[in-house]
Every structure is written in C-alpha cells, then in structure tokens.
Amino acid sequence: MHRLIYKSRSILVEVDLETINDILERSKDLNRKFNISGALIATRTHFLQTLEGAWKDVNSTFFRIVADPRHEEIELVSFGPVSGRLFEGWVMKGFGIFDLNSDLETALKKKFGVEEGGVKLPTEEWAALSLMHDIKLINQ
Ligand SMILES: Cc1cc2nc3c(=O)[nH]c(=O)nc-3n(C[C@H](O)[C@H](O)[C@H](O)COP(=O)(O)O)c2cc1C
Structure with a gap:
C-alpha cells in the first residue's frame, strides 16, 4: 500500500463546488x-x-492527473509506503474549504497560514497529513 500527496494550482480564477x-x-x-x-x-x-x-495504480493515476490541463504548478508533497489507508472506504471525497464557518476557517488559517485570501494548503508532508486528518474529523 502506497500513499501519494500533491499540491497544485487551479487554472480557474475561482474554484467552486461545481x-x-x-x-x-x-x-x-x-x-x-x-x-x-x-x-x-x-x-x-x-x-x-x-x-x-x-504502487503501480497510484503512480499511473498520478501521471494522468499531472497531464490534466485543469491545473498547473504541481508539487509532489510525498509518495511512499504506508501500513494502511487513511481514507478507507472513500473512493475520492472532495472538500471545498471555502464555504466553512468563519470560526473553522480562522482556526485553519491560524494553523496552516494564509494564501491568496484562503487557507494555505501545505507542502510539508506532516502538515498535509494533519490537514487531511482535520478535514476527516470535521466531516465524520
Ligand atoms: C485536481 C484534480 C484531481 C483529480 N483526481 C483524480 C483522481 O483521483 N482519479 C482519477 O482517475 N482522475 C483524477 N483526475 C482527473 C484526471 O486528471 C483525468 O481527467 C481522468 O483520470 C481521466 O483520464 P483520461 O482523460 O486520460 O481518461 C483529477 C484531475 C484534477 C484536475
């Protein structure tokens, strides 16, 4: 079992739920x-x-994603073996962290920083995993 995390920038001016x-x-x-x-x-x-x-499925999926023109500036955060899934049972769950209540948004901005007016998405593995855990907790 392998886990890969990456960050990228949308080519859109403003990402929405759609x-x-x-x-x-x-x-x-x-x-x-x-x-x-x-x-x-x-x-x-x-x-x-x-x-x-x-490994091979994560690798090939990532290469397809990298080639997708809907985003750019792709940064690999981490790719390595893990003992189990963090998102067991989640085929792929999407979260827009722009429609949060203001207390939550303020807390996430304090923890991770601010980027272009929104929560800064981290490029360090520990911080990315921490954010993933936070989002998972909030949505359970
Ligand atoms: C931000 C982002 C995340 C994506 N996540 C996935 C994903 O988890 N799995 C996947 O198969 N494709 C994902 N895609 C879509 C792929 O880039 C691609 O469109 C899709 O796999 C179909 O590939 P194909 O057009 O070569 O058949 C994502 C695209 C973007 C822009």
Missing part, C-alpha cells in the same frame, strides 16, 4: 476500478490531494 464535482465525477469510476481511495481538498485557488492504493 469544479470539484466535475473533476470527481469521472475520477470516481477510475478510482473504484483501481481501488484508489483518498481525498481532494480545494481552496478557491489550489488543490491538495491524497491518493492511496497499490
């Missing part, structure tokens, strides 16, 4: 087929995604 749903609609079938689980976190400007599965 953008996230559009991306995930086709992704879900492919992720199910390749047994990939994970989460896609979006701010108005950036994406942070976790992909979990067999």
Whole structure:
C-alpha cells in the first residue's frame, strides 16, 4: 500500500463546488476500478490531494492527473509506503474549504497560514497529513 500527496494550482480564477464535482465525477469510476481511495481538498485557488492504493495504480493515476490541463504548478508533497489507508472506504471525497464557518476557517488559517485570501494548503508532508486528518474529523 502506497500513499501519494500533491499540491497544485487551479487554472480557474475561482474554484467552486461545481469544479470539484466535475473533476470527481469521472475520477470516481477510475478510482473504484483501481481501488484508489483518498481525498481532494480545494481552496478557491489550489488543490491538495491524497491518493492511496497499490504502487503501480497510484503512480499511473498520478501521471494522468499531472497531464490534466485543469491545473498547473504541481508539487509532489510525498509518495511512499504506508501500513494502511487513511481514507478507507472513500473512493475520492472532495472538500471545498471555502464555504466553512468563519470560526473553522480562522482556526485553519491560524494553523496552516494564509494564501491568496484562503487557507494555505501545505507542502510539508506532516502538515498535509494533519490537514487531511482535520478535514476527516470535521466531516465524520
Ligand atoms: C485536481 C484534480 C484531481 C483529480 N483526481 C483524480 C483522481 O483521483 N482519479 C482519477 O482517475 N482522475 C483524477 N483526475 C482527473 C484526471 O486528471 C483525468 O481527467 C481522468 O483520470 C481521466 O483520464 P483520461 O482523460 O486520460 O481518461 C483529477 C484531475 C484534477 C484536475
């Protein structure tokens, strides 16, 4: 089992829920087929995604994603073996962290910083995992 995390910038001026749903609609079938689980976190400007599965499936999915013209400035945060899935049972769940209540948004901005008016999506592995855990907790 391997986990890969990357960050990228959307080519759109402003990401909205429709953008996230559009991306995930086709992704879900492919992720199910390749047994990939994970989460896609979006701010108005950036994406942070976790992909979990067999090495070769995570690798090929990532290369397809990298080639997608809907985003750019792709930064690999981490890719390595893990003992289990963080997102067991989640084919790929999308979270827009721009429609949060203001207390929550303030707390996330305090913890992770601010980028272009939104929560700064981290590029350090520990911080990215911490954000993934926070989002998972909030949505349980
Ligand atoms: C931010 C972002 C996240 C994506 N996540 C996934 C994903 O989890 N799984 C997937 O198969 N495709 C994902 N895609 C879509 C792929 O880039 C691609 O469109 C899709 O896999 C279909 O590939 P194909 O057009 O070569 O058939 C994502 C695209 C973007 C922009």
